[in-house]
Amino acid sequence: MHSIVCVKEIPDPETPAAAFAIDPVAKRAIPAKDKPPVISPFDEQAVEAALRIKDAKGGKVTVISMGAPTAEKILKHSMAMGADEAVLLNDPAFDDSDSATTAYVLAQAIKKIGAFDFVFCGRQAGDFDMGQVGSGVAELLGVPSVTLAKKIEPKDDVARVERAFPDGFEVVEVKMPALITVSNELGQPRYAPLKGIMAAAKKKVPVWNSTEIGADASRIGAAGKRTNILRLYIPVRESKCEVIGGENEEDMANKLAQKLREVKLI
Amino acid sequence: MSDYKGVMIVGECVECAPVAITYELLGVGRRLADSLGEPLSAALLVDKVGDAAKDAIAFGADKVYVIESPLLKDYMTDAYVGALEKLCQEVKPNILLMGQTPMGRDLAPRLAFRLGTGATLDCLDLKIDPQSKLMLQTKPVYGGNALAELACEKCRPQMATVRPKSMEPLPRNDSRKGEIINFDSKLDASQIRTKFVERVKEKVEGVKLEDASVIICGGRGMGGPDNFAPLRDLAKALGGAVGATRPPCDNGWVPATMQIGLTGKIVSPTLYIAIAVSGASQHLSGCSGAKNIIAINKDPEANIFKVARYGVVGDYKKILPPFANKIKELLKG
Numbered sequence: 001m002h003s004i005v006c007v008k009e010i011p012d013p014e015t016p017a018a019a020f021a022i023d024p025v026a027k028r029a030i031p032a033k034d035k036p037p038v039i040s041p042f043d044e045q046a047v048e049a050a051l052r053i054k055d056a057k058g059g060k061v062t063v064i065s066m067g068a069p070t071a072e073k074i075l076k077h078s079m080a081m082g083a084d085e086a087v088l089l090n091d092p093a094f095d096d097s098d099s100a101t102t103a104y105v106l107a108q109a110i111k112k113i114g115a116f117d118f119v120f121c122g123r124q125a126g127d128f129d130m131g132q133v134g135s136g137v138a139e140l141l142g143v144p145s146v147t148l149a150k151k152i153e154p155k156d157d158v159a160r161v162e163r164a165f166p167d168g169f170e171v172v173e174v175k176m177p178a179l180i181t182v183s184n185e186l187g188q189p190r191y192a193p194l195k196g197i198m199a200a201a202k203k204k205v206p207v208w209n210s211t212e213i214g215a216d217a218s219r220i221g222a223a224g225k226r227t228n229i230l231r232l233y234i235p236v237r238e239s240k241c242e243v244i245g246g247e248n249e250e251d252m253a254n255k256l257a258q259k260l261r262e263v264k265l266i
Numbered sequence: 267m268s269d270y271k272g273v274m275i276v277g278e279c280v281e282c283a284p285v286a287i288t289y290e291l292l293g294v295g296r297r298l299a300d301s302l303g304e305p306l307s308a309a310l311l312v313d314k315v316g317d318a319a320k321d322a323i324a325f326g327a328d329k330v331y332v333i334e335s336p337l338l339k340d341y342m343t344d345a346y347v348g349a350l351e352k353l354c355q356e357v358k359p360n361i362l363l364m365g366q367t368p369m370g371r372d373l374a375p376r377l378a379f380r381l382g383t384g385a386t387l388d389c390l391d392l393k394i395d396p397q398s399k400l401m402l403q404t405k406p407v408y409g410g411n412a413l414a415e416l417a418c419e420k421c422r423p424q425m426a427t428v429r430p431k432s433m434e435p436l437p438r439n440d441s442r443k444g445e446i447i448n449f450d451s452k453l454d455a456s457q458i459r460t461k462f463v464e465r466v467k468e469k470v471e472g473v474k475l476e477d478a479s480v481i482i483c484g485g486r487g488m489g490g491p492d493n494f495a496p497l498r499d500l501a502k503a504l505g506g507a508v509g510a511t512r513p514p515c516d517n518g519w520v521p522a523t524m525q526i527g528l529t530g531k532i533v534s535p536t537l538y539i540a541i542a543v544s545g546a547s548q549h550l551s552g553c554s555g556a557k558n559i560i561a562i563n564k565d566p567e568a569n570i571f572k573v574a575r576y577g578v579v580g581d582y583k584k585i586l587p588p589f590a591n592k593i594k595e596l597l598k599g
Contacts, residue, residue: 013409013528017547017569020411029408041529099375100384126528128407128414130387132375139379144459145343147372160463165368166476166531171463172342178459184529185522226384230402231415241561241574249584256560256578256585257592265537265558266504266593 001059001154003050003118006106006137007043007078009071010127012036020234027232029127039074042122044081046182048189049152050120051082057154060084062113066094066105072205079200080192087113091209093221101224103136108213110141118159119179123148131181138179146174150185270422273299274307274359275327276350278369282316287365287428289325289435294392294428295363296326296436298401301394304360307331311349313339323444326436331357331449338453340462341369347377348458349451354381354423356449361401362423363392370427378425384418385425390432390555401426409528410551430476431534431555468523473507475526480506481535483526483553486513487542487563487582494520497541500590503597509533511549527552541582545570562586 012035019032031037039047050061063078065071066089075086089109094101110119119141124131131147138145150169151162159178163170164185174180192200210220218224244259246252260266275295277288292308299306307329308322319330333349350373354362362377364370366388378385390413391404400417401424407414418424475481482501484494494508501508509526510519526533528548534555541562543549550573553559561574562582571577578585 011408013548014546015411017411017545017550017572020408020547022408022412027414029412098384100379103379124387126409129405129528130375131371132378132385132387135372135375136379139376145372145376146460147343148368163368165465167474168466168468170368170465173461173463175459226378226382226421227386227416227418229414229416232407232412233415234412241571241577243566243571243577243579249580250588252578252580253585253587253589254592256562256576257589257596259576260537260560260593261596266596 001053001057001117002115003053003059003061003120004110004113004116005043005046005050005061005063005078005083005120006133007047007063007065007074008040008122008125009037009065009067009074010040010125012038013041013126022232022234024232027229037070039077040122040126042124042126042182042184044189045184045186046120046122047078047081047083049149049180049182049186050118051190053118053152053154054082062086064089064106064109064113066090066097066102075205076200076203077192079203080196081190082196086203086205088205088207089213090207093210093217096222096225097220098225098227099130099132099136100226101220103133103140104219104224105213105215106133107137107140108215109208110137112208112213117154117176119143121179121181123181123183134179134181141179143177143179144174145179145181146172147181148183149180150183152180267422270358270360272305272307272357272359273302273361273363274309274357274423276362276364276370276373277308277310277318277322278365278367279310279312279318282312282314282318284318284321287367287430288322290430290433291363291365291428292322292326293435294433298361298392298394302360302399305329307357307359309333309350309353311338311346319446323442324438324440326442327444329445329447331447333449333451335451335453337455337458341372342458342460342462343372343376344458344460345453346373347380349453350377351380352451353449359423362425364427366427366429374425374427381423383421383423383425385427386416386418387427389426389428392426392428400424406551406554409547410554411547429532429555472502473505475507475509475524475531475533478507478533479535480504480537481509481533481556482506482539482541483509483511483543484514484541485511485543487544488514488519491519496586496590500586500593503590503594504537506535506537511543511546540570540574541586543570544568545573
């Protein structure tokens with residue numbers, strides 16, 4: 001089995017709101033000083049999904065990322081978890097991307113890598129929460145897609161996939177090769193063992209540019225974008241919390257309950 | 267591009283009846299169509315339509331395209347994308363909307379790529395720019411810390427999904443006139459590369475989080491699984507549901523299905539009582555749609571107070587029992 005996993009480097013989603021800042025001109029977040037960027041949490045679960053298949057069926061896991069040179073770190077992290085190979089897709093021509101151009105670059109790279117049984121993506125990136133790239137890659141590769149997966153069981157050339165729903169799950173069968181997007185219900189990704197970290201440190205991560213993946217210049221960067229961010233802003237939240245005081249906890253509790261009745265919330 | 271006209275919404279039905287998101291989409295769709303001076307249509311992909319098309323007209327649609335096929339009984343990506351691709355080629359809508367639901371989240375991106383256009387997912391607001399006539403699409407990004415306004419300038423249709431409960435439906439009006447058109451999308455089973463096996467519903471006690479108008483949410487400060495019992499008791503009294511932030515779920519105090527936040531459920535209750543919840547941004551992104559947040563936390567600097575309407579600073583273990591008693595007393599009286 002060969003699984004290819006697409007991962008993205010994002011600002012740490014656990015950054016406290018107070019430390020969060022944006023560059024309204026470049027229309028992106030400014031990473032907080034003491035919070036280095038991380039692998040998007042759903043993408044880390046996508047790596048985990050691929051590794052579980054490798055554990056059960058053997059084979060190889062290749063991890064790719066379109067991003068800045070710093071994204072090498074999340075590729076090495078994926079290899080430390082157990083992935084075999086990684087490729088970084090980096091080119092200034094990829095800058096100013098949207099879901100359409102990102103999916104195109106990833107699909108071109110996957111075509112260059114060659115045959116696969118699965119492509120895994122996170123259900124959405126933890127920064128822009130669009131959740132489109134996976135389905136887009138599938139469409140560009142001409143393979144079926146199953147989104148929001150929490151469990152994947154391949155048998156021969158058909159995979160049984162459980163899709164997470166708000167009130168349970170749905171079971172579908174998909175013919176391989178297929179693209180699967182992974183939801184958090186899959187469960188905790190494994191920790192990278194020290195041995196893995198040391199082995200990954202020694203591995204080289206090749207960098208491919210737009211020429212190496214045979215990209216059409218009209219389909220990458222600003223030229224290929226189909227959606228445009230007009231404005232990025234931090235909503236002004238007036239802190240207008242009315243703090244209910246009192247002589248003691250019981251008094252405060254009573255007053256809060258009465259307040260809720262007064263304003264007809266209960 | 268100028269031959270693309272009108273707003274189209276993709277409805278969702280369960281057993282011949284449109285579900286809430288369909289009415290919300292018709293509500294926002296009507297508003298957008300009126301500001302453009304263009305018609306509003308609804309696409310219903312169903313195995314049997316029943317009265318759903320008439321319902322869509324009563325809630326604002328000028329036209330309803332009904333695609334009826336046994337292949338559309340359970341949502342399957344290839345079937346729905348294929349059918350809507352045909353319909354969009356024929357109707358050429360300027361704007362195409364669906365819900366940010368398990369169906370819309372799967373369908374919208376793949377259809378956008380099939381049609382060669384762009385989509386914005388999980389919008390909280392949609393409006394027409396008076397000058398450019400483009401649909402301006404506002405969505406939360408970076409875990410709700412920021413909002414982005416996007417537009418699809420070069421391609422059609424302009425596609426978006428809208429978050430459930432973020433849009434108001436119109437009141438039902440049965441005197442509204444509309445046209446029902448049966449559309450043959452020429453679907454055949456060979457196009458569908460996935461096979462539906464089954465839907466498994468997990469039992470939830472009481473009210474579902476997504477549907478609850480009252481939610482009691484416990485955070486890291488709850489300290490352990492047993493402390494959630496009084497929350498359930500209070501939720502029961504208020505006819506609501508109990509949720510949790512990530513740490514109680516990660517620590518196994520409560521099931522992961524109770525998690526509210528970026529990696530959990532997105533909720534929009536009328537009353538949200540956050541107990542021992544610090545207010546990390548990844549949690550707030552799941553409850554920012556709540557109309558009234560009440561915070562009980564011992565740390566007066568906790569971020570949750572920034573978004574709360576009312577707050578009490580103190581130990582929840584001492585506050586919750588008298589609070590629950592008083593509420594029960596008020597509800598009785």
